[in-house]
Amino acid sequence: MKNNYVNFLVGLFVLFGIGALVFMSITIGGASVSNSGNYTLVAKFENSSGLKEGAFVEMSGVRVGLIQSINYDPQAYESVVKISLDNEITVPDDSIASIRTSGIIGDRFVKISTGGSEVNMADGEEFIETESSISIEELISKYMFSQDK
Amino acid sequence: MVKPIITVEHLFAQYGDTHVLKDVNLEVNPGEILVVMGGSGSGKSTLLNHMLGLKTPTSGTIMIDGVNIFTAKNKQLRNLRKKMGVAFQGGALLSSLTVADNVRLPLEHNTSLDTQTIDIMVRMKLELMNMAGTGHLMPSELSGGMLKRAGLARAVIMDPKLLFFDEPSAGLDPTTAVELDELILTLRDAMNMTIVVVTHELESVFKIADRVVVLFAGEVVANGTVDEIRNSPDERIQNMINRQPNTQRDDGEVYLNRLLNKDKN
Amino acid sequence: MNALFNSVSNLGAATRKNIDSIGLATLFLLRIVSSLFTGLVSFKQVIKQIYFIGNRSLIVIIVAALFTGMVVALQFYDTLVRFGSVDLLGSAVALSLIKELGPVMTALMVIARVGSATCSEIGIMRNEQQFDALDCMAINSYRYVMLPRLLAALFCVPMLTAVFDLVGIGGGYIVGVHIQGESPGAYIQGVMDTISFKDVLVGQIKSLVFGLFIMWIPLYYGFYLHLNQKNMGAEGVSNGTTQAVVMSAIIMLFSDYIVSSLAL
Amino acid sequence: MNIEIETHNNYQVVKLYGEVDLSNSRSIKLDIIKLIKSKNNIIVDFTHLQYIDSSGMASLVEAFNEARENDTEFHIVGANGSPLQVLQLTRLNTVFNLADSVSAVSNNG
Numbered sequence: 001m002k003n004n005y006v007n008f009l010v011g012l013f014v015l016f017g018i019g020a021l022v023f024m025s026i027t028i029g030g031a032s033v034s035n036s037g038n039y040t041l042v043a044k045f046e047n048s049s050g051l052k053e054g055a056f057v058e059m060s061g062v063r064v065g066l067i068q069s070i071n072y073d074p075q076a077y078e079s080v081v082k083i084s085l086d087n088e089i090t091v092p093d094d095s096i097a098s099i100r101t102s103g104i105i106g107d108r109f110v111k112i113s114t115g116g117s118e119v120n121m122a123d124g125e126e127f128i129e130t131e132s133s134i135s136i137e138e139l140i141s142k143y144m145f146s147q148d149k
Numbered sequence: 150m151v152k153p154i155i156t157v158e159h160l161f162a163q164y165g166d167t168h169v170l171k172d173v174n175l176e177v178n179p180g181e182i183l184v185v186m187g188g189s190g191s192g193k194s195t196l197l198n199h200m201l202g203l204k205t206p207t208s209g210t211i212m213i214d215g216v217n218i219f220t221a222k223n224k225q226l227r228n229l230r231k232k233m234g235v236a237f238q239g240g241a242l243l244s245s246l247t248v249a250d251n252v253r254l255p256l257e258h259n260t261s262l263d264t265q266t267i268d269i270m271v272r273m274k275l276e277l278m279n280m281a282g283t284g285h286l287m288p289s290e291l292s293g294g295m296l297k298r299a300g301l302a303r304a305v306i307m308d309p310k311l312l313f314f315d316e317p318s319a320g321l322d323p324t325t326a327v328e329l330d331e332l333i334l335t336l337r338d339a340m341n342m343t344i345v346v347v348t349h350e351l352e353s354v355f356k357i358a359d360r361v362v363v364l365f366a367g368e369v370v371a372n373g374t375v376d377e378i379r380n381s382p383d384e385r386i387q388n389m390i391n392r393q394p395n396t397q398r399d400d401g402e403v404y405l406n407r408l409l410n411k412d413k414n
Numbered sequence: 415m416n417a418l419f420n421s422v423s424n425l426g427a428a429t430r431k432n433i434d435s436i437g438l439a440t441l442f443l444l445r446i447v448s449s450l451f452t453g454l455v456s457f458k459q460v461i462k463q464i465y466f467i468g469n470r471s472l473i474v475i476i477v478a479a480l481f482t483g484m485v486v487a488l489q490f491y492d493t494l495v496r497f498g499s500v501d502l503l504g505s506a507v508a509l510s511l512i513k514e515l516g517p518v519m520t521a522l523m524v525i526a527r528v529g530s531a532t533c534s535e536i537g538i539m540r541n542e543q544q545f546d547a548l549d550c551m552a553i554n555s556y557r558y559v560m561l562p563r564l565l566a567a568l569f570c571v572p573m574l575t576a577v578f579d580l581v582g583i584g585g586g587y588i589v590g591v592h593i594q595g596e597s598p599g600a601y602i603q604g605v606m607d608t609i610s611f612k613d614v615l616v617g618q619i620k621s622l623v624f625g626l627f628i629m630w631i632p633l634y635y636g637f638y639l640h641l642n643q644k645n646m647g648a649e650g651v652s653n654g655t656t657q658a659v660v661m662s663a664i665i666m667l668f669s670d671y672i673v674s675s676l677a678l
Numbered sequence: 679m680n681i682e683i684e685t686h687n688n689y690q691v692v693k694l695y696g697e698v699d700l701s702n703s704r705s706i707k708l709d710i711i712k713l714i715k716s717k718n719n720i721i722v723d724f725t726h727l728q729y730i731d732s733s734g735m736a737s738l739v740e741a742f743n744e745a746r747e748n749d750t751e752f753h754i755v756g757a758n759g760s761p762l763q764v765l766q767l768t769r770l771n772t773v774f775n776l777a778d779s780v781s782a783v784s785n786n787g
Contacts, residue, residue: 006461007461009465010461010464013464014573016472017570017572017573017576020573020576020579020580021576024512024614025614028508028512028605028609028614029609029614029615054610056607063607201549201550203546230551235546235550239542241542241543241546242547243539243548244535244539244544245535256733258551259551259552260700262700262703262704263704263707266704266736266737267736269739269740270732270735273732276769277768300547308699308733335767338763339760339764340764340767341760
């Protein structure tokens with residue numbers, strides 16, 4: 001009898017613990033159980049300073065994807081950023097990718113401003129238009145030097 | 150000539166620089182009760198630990214039932230241990246298990262008997278130890294004597310051929326001690342066990358022993374029947390029997406030096 | 415000259431002794447793990463240990479997590495408000511809990527509650543010759559006594575960590591939303607968006623590593639009480655327990671750094 | 679260890695030879711209980727038994743209990759030497775119905 005009681009409590013603990021673990025992994029951690037698949041888009045920036053792999057991609061202020069990789073293209077003297085998006089997300093082919101900052105000290109992220117085209121971008125395609133990072137240091141120095149003058 | 154069940158040959162043991170056992174030789178014949186007697190520090194516990202295979206000696210061999218326990222393979226040793234029962238000084242019951250669960254432990258791990266059979270065997274052994282109805286108690290609820298008897302019940306649960314008993318009557322009141330001595334004799338007579346008892350209690354030695362081995366400072370100083378030991382001319386044994394201290398008495402200069410801690414140099 | 419020689423040779427002796435104990439502890443762990451393959455683990459014992467390590471720690475973990483989450487939220491709020499980035503509160507609390515504070519605080523609570531109790535229990539078993547008795551009964555004490563405790567710790571510590579993380583985030587919510595008046599949506603969104611599965615995984619790997627150390631070390635100190643302590647009695651047990659607790663905490667924090675640096 | 683089963687009047691006589699110990703007590707118990715389940719009266723013959731350990735004794739206690747539940751008779755006959763001592767040591771001689779020989783039981787019944 002007493003042993004059964006202990007077994008019951010242990011069973012409860014196991015259910016509770018596994019429940020917490022699964023909840024944390026899926027809801028908070030966003031581990032997708034039914035992965036609907038991803039596709040990749042490429043955006044080339046003149047300057048991607050401050051952007052990191054794993055940073056977010058937003059459309060209309062909603063997080064829709066992640067930065068997969070950031071590489072330097074020595075031929076074009078450009079930064080090549082690969083963006084991983086969920087298959088459900090469609091991007092018109094005249095959309096603009098821009099690098100933004102959340103708050104003053106926040107991280108850099110990529111914002112996709114949707115265009116009006118009826119054709120959507122396919123896997124591996126490249127953004128036609130991009131906006132590079134705005135460097136706070138540059139902005140501040142510009143402001144300070146213009147004051148001097 | 151009976152073949153001995155235990156043979157200890159040229160056993161030496163040392164801890165650090167202290168020689169605890171110096172060339173111990175002895176034999177135990179089947180069906181006899183051998184008492185290893187000695188005061189504290191005589192090395193009798195060390196000898197027991199070596200016979201149980203818990204410690205490895207500096208040199209020497211111990212053969213039990215034809216197996217050299219220091220070179221035996223794990224499996225051989227395990228099979229040998231199923232035929233050996235050990236009752237430890239304080240019972241050595243697992244503190245997290247009830248008395249009954251402690252007693253059934255060897256059966257559960259080493260046999261494939263049905264649970265009901267095991268239950269009956271446990272109750273039979275507790276009954277034999279005069280501990281009927283205590284199976285549900287935890288070791289912490291038992292008195293010293295009961296712990297020893299529960300430990301003995303566990304030691305004999307597999308009906309071993311060979312039983313080791315460490316200090317059966319140490320720390321017990323005289324009545325309980327006598328009861329335990331009776332139990333040891335019964336076990337030998339009814340179950341035909343060979344029993345090795347390690348003790349410093351003279352009364353039980355003379356009562357139960359078929360043969361006595363006297364250890365003194367790691368050496369066997371006598372090995373014989375109870376009467377031979379009683380009549381031994383050895384001064385150390387007579388001192389032990391007459392409860393005289395065995396320490397060397399130095400007087401005068403030597404004593405003064407010892408008090409002043411100068412005898413080292 | 416002589417004093418110098420002595421102190422150098424003392425250092426040598428101490429080093430040799432420490433290397434010896436590391437070797438012995440490793441051997442000890444190998445014996446426990448290999449006993450897994452030589453026979454059946456007592457399921458009953460594992461359940462008993464899960465009850466002791468898991469269920470009985472749950473309340474203390476929940477209380478500790480609640481206050482940890484609350485104080486972390488309070489401190490972050492005070493910091494973030496100076497940068498005008500209070501909307502990052504949820505992210506900050508969740509990240510620091512899941513990646514660092516959850517595993518470490520849970521491990522510390524388990525060391526205090528389970529590690530000390532285990533070490534003294536095993537030490538007393540050694541004192542009372544219970545391991546000798548198990549040997550003489552041909553029962554493998556590594557499999558019968560040590561393995562269930564190790565398995566239960568490896569199983570329970572990650573779960574307790576998960577509980578700690580969630581309750582801690584809840585505690586942060588109480589401070590952020592109900593006391594400081596941040597919007598509930600911003601807090602929850604911050605938590606949900608910032609944490610990636612990798613963060614959860616790193617936290618869980620940490621707690622698994624901690625679970626190993628915080629059970630292994632007390633078991634080792636208890637089992638080899640007769641080798642490590644001058645005095646086998648009650649004093650030896652209490653010394654051994656103290657050493658085991660201190661050592662578990664230090665090695666746990668050290669391994670925390672190693673795992674963190676490998677994971678980043 | 680050997681076991682022989684004979685019919686004697688309305689009794690099944692289970693003759694035990696050699697030694698009963700941990701390795702064979704279970705199979706003996708199962709044999710005897712099978713006989714009891716089919717409503718046989720049992721006589722266990724100890725005459726040629728040299729040794730029986732406590733697992734054997736416990737098995738016989740189980741069989742004895744089974745016999746009582748099935749309202750059949752259960753006797754132990756011819757106990758001598760070490761088995762008799764074990765019976766006395768465990769005080770099971772006060773539990774079982776003991777008799778000297780098979781004929782002493784079967785002729786009365």
